[in-house]
Amino acid sequence: MDISMVKFDEKGLVPAIVQEENGQVLMLAYMNKESLEKTLETGYTWFYSRSREKLWQKGET
Known part of the structure; x- marks a missing residue:
């Protein structure tokens, strides 16, 4: 993938x-x-968390 x-x-x-493989939006x-x-x-x-202004990963905390 070219980020630019x-x-x-x-x-x-x-x-x-x-999304799930079947297209369902999660x-x-x-x-x-x-x-x-x-x-x-x-x-x-x-x-990127707009409220905390930092990176996050789902399920991290």
């Missing part, structure tokens, strides 16, 4: 949809460049 092709908004965020969260890079590097999905 992702169109982040003015806050540096992009919506990320998590959640909507936001990613910034750092969380997207970490996701691609680790194979685990990382998001």
Whole structure:
């Protein structure tokens, strides 16, 4: 994946949809460049918390 092709908004965020294989939407969260890079590097999905202003991983806490 070429991150430079992702169109982040003015806050540096992009919506990320998590789905089951059958297409059922499980959640909507936001990613910034750092969380997207970490996701691609680790194979685990990382998001950006707009309220806490830090990265988070679902189920982490």
